[in-house]
Amino acid sequence: MSTRDHAGRTIEDTETELLDAMRESDLVALDRLISDQLTFIGPDGAVLTKQADLDAHRTGATSFDKIDVLSREAAEDAEGGHTTTVANAVLRAAEGTVSVRLTWHREWRVVDGRWQVVSGAVEALADHFD
Template sequence: MDTDRFDTTTLNEAESRFQAALLDSDVPALDAFLHEDVRFTGPDGSTIDKAADLAAHRGRTLVLSEVGEVSREVQVIDGVGVTRATLHLVGTFAGDKIEATMAYTRTWVPSADGWVIAAAHGSPVAP
């Protein structure tokens, strides 16, 4: 694997493409960004895996009409990527309207196809 391509520039680009895939509910793109063993910890402390996350997008349980970035930090530490992004989200979840500002921390690892998300956590923050 060419480790030179795993720097803050390529991680920043991956985060941007991931956010675009969220907005578009682009399941194939989301699938490519998520490590097979990824776990996401939600605001209530519950944990979901890749299959559950993709099912929410595939089944249109989660539909985002806005993914507005408020802030972003990107780091690469010993070959592991970390992004912290505050996003303003608008959409629906299970038919209920949602509007929230969320802080996300994502841990990214190198793969043969580029950066992939190994772990993520989201917490609500004041807008």
């Protein structure tokens, strides 16, 4: 049985909600879904905080034209849960549009009654996809 937060959402529901917020750079939803204590490792090895992530979406430094999910796994444990999502993504960057296959690994906890990402990482699996 899946753990539900106070809004009735499962970890799967919140992963979907987070991906939707990323596609739209929805700062309100991202703020709600990301823990204030977030530690996230980018594909270049840089460690990002929640504020850095929100700022990247706010300024357009992180901007997705598309995130097409290829696979997703979710599991829960005594501490919370984790998700792994593989997707073809199209990002807008200063140098133009980039197509890349990404894998996101996220650790989730129920914080203040709602599922939130507390840590994670993203890695590039391929520079482009067909």
